[in-house]
Amino acid sequence: MTGSTVAIIVVAAGSGTRLGEPEPKALVSIGGQTILEHALTRVFSLADAAQVIVVAPAARLDDARALALRIAGAAADHVTVVAGGDTRQQSVEAGLAVLEPTVDVVLVHDSARSFTPASQFEAVISAVRSTGGGIIPGLAVADTIKQLDWTGAVERTVDRSQLVAVQTPQGFPRAALIDAYARAAEDYTDDAAVFAAAGLPVTVVDGDPLAFKITTQWDLRRAESILGEAAPTATLRTGIGIDVHGFDAAQPLWLGGLHWPDEEGLAGHSDGDAVAHAVCDALLSAAGLGDIGGNFGTSDPRYAGAHGDVFVCATVRLVTEAGFSIENVAVQIVGNRPKIAPRRTLMEDRMSALVGSPVSVSATTTDGLGFTGRGEGVTAIATALLRR
Ligand code: CTP
Ligand code: MG
Numbered sequence: 580m581t582g583s584t585v586a587i588i589v590v591a592a593g594s595g596t597r598l599g600e601p602e603p604k605a606l607v608s609i610g611g612q613t614i615l616e617h618a619l620t621r622v623f624s625l626a627d628a629a630q631v632i633v634v635a636p637a638a639r640l641d642d643a644r645a646l647a648l649r650i651a652g653a654a655a656d657h658v659t660v661v662a663g664g665d666t667r668q669q670s671v672e673a674g675l676a677v678l679e680p681t682v683d684v685v686l687v688h689d690s691a692r693s694f695t696p697a698s699q700f701e702a703v704i705s706a707v708r709s710t711g712g713g714i715i716p717g718l719a720v721a722d723t724i725k726q727l728d729w730t731g732a733v734e735r736t737v738d739r740s741q742l743v744a745v746q747t748p749q750g751f752p753r754a755a756l757i758d759a760y761a762r763a764a765e766d767y768t769d770d771a772a773v774f775a776a777a778g779l780p781v782t783v784v785d786g787d788p789l790a791f792k793i794t795t796q797w798d799l800r801r802a803e804s805i806l807g808e809a810a811p812t813a814t815l816r817t818g819i820g821i822d823v824h825g826f827d828a829a830q831p832l833w834l835g836g837l838h839w840p841d842e843e844g845l846a847g848h849s850d851g852d853a854v855a856h857a858v859c860d861a862l863l864s865a866a867g868l869g870d871i872g873g874n875f876g877t878s879d880p881r882y883a884g885a886h887g888d889v890f891v892c893a894t895v896r897l898v899t900e901a902g903f904s905i906e907n908v909a910v911q912i913v914g915n916r917p918k919i920a921p922r923r924t925l926m927e928d929r930m931s932a933l934v935g936s937p938v939s940v941s942a943t944t945t946d947g948l949g950f951t952g953r954g955e956g957v958t959a960i961a962t963a964l965l966r967r
Pocket of ligand 1: 590594595598604605667671688
């Protein structure tokens with residue numbers, strides 16, 4: 580229970596027939612994040628916390644829950660995820676069934692209107708409170724509208740000054756909305772129509788062009804270009820990682836995901852692969868996910884003796900699940916031995932295959948200075964560039 584007086588039902592259970600992607604529409608990506616994630620990011624930026632009910636495709640409930648909890652962050656206890664129905668109206672009803680008792684204002688929002696600004700939600704909530712009726716955001720219609728007869732011939736021009744194109748979120752007093760849904764005798768395409776059919780008043784507040792609905796491929800391109808204009812570089816993140824291991828003659832040498840026969844090994848709880856570990860730390864650092872010790876526990880027996888590729892693959896997975904793609908990784912090895920040059924490109928190929936993006940490898944000595952100069956161990960320094 581959250582004690583919230585506002586609930587926002589985000590309907591995301593449609594299949595997206597007109598979009599024509601293999602995934603249900605809410606799980607289609609725009610710029611590395613799904614349509615549903617973009618919508619929820621705005622919902623969770625509201626000043627006052629609301630109960631957020633995500634109505635998801637029944638077959639993808641776990642995916643929807645995972646991403647909703649990720650976007651909610653500290654507000655995870657405000658999230659309820661339920662399965663939708665065959666029509667939008669049935670999906671809204673599934674959401675209405677899980678309202679918390681403290682809620683007295685209900686907003687219903689299309690996940691497909693992903694870029695709807697938080698201010699539009701706030702305007703709808705306050706108008707519901709001040710009028711006590713249904714509130715819908717709308718935009719004046721720019722095109723001239725014609726009414727056709729059944730043959731397709733133009734019958735008349737409709738006076739567009741009396742028309743609005745309606746968006747979401749649509750907001751209502753809770754009890755009246757529940758009552759209207761209980762009485763609905765046919766399938767309507769929006770909640771205001773259900774509300775009005777029960778004889779209840781609905782008024783329009785100003786909508787926002789950003790609240791357009793992603794319906795077709797053209798809308799998807801438009802959404803991509805809006806994202807691109809909004810943040811051309813803000814989505815890039817760099818990270819850094821350093822690892823050091825001392826030589827241990829009793830161990831085999833693993834470095835950069837390669838086995839080095841006849842070379843003295845490196846000491847460590849795992850296989851001591853300083854290159855792989857530095858790459859992991861750089862990736863985790865860029866994603867803001869902490870470091871290798873925090874994620875994989877150096878004392879965890881599952882990782883005792885584990886090779887570097889285990890950590891790299893698990894790290895790539897964490898970073899990808901957090902919504903990042905890897906642009907590139909650079910790693911420099913500092914030490915006297917092994918001699919890197921003869922196997923440098925082989926190491927690049929091996930690490931690139933594990934990371935799934937280009938990994939460049941370089942090496943240097945320290946002119947005899949320090950522990951690497953004395954030949955006591957190896958240092959690896961890595962940087963990573965991620966795109967969100
Ligand atoms: N919706 C839903 N449950 C359904 C149908 C639609 O939750 N059975 C949701 C959609 O996920 C969307 C919103 O209602 O966020 C508006 O619907 P629409 O844009 O028509 O989406 P789809 O029905 O998925 O698309 P299409 O009509 O092209 O199949
Ligand atoms: Mg539809």
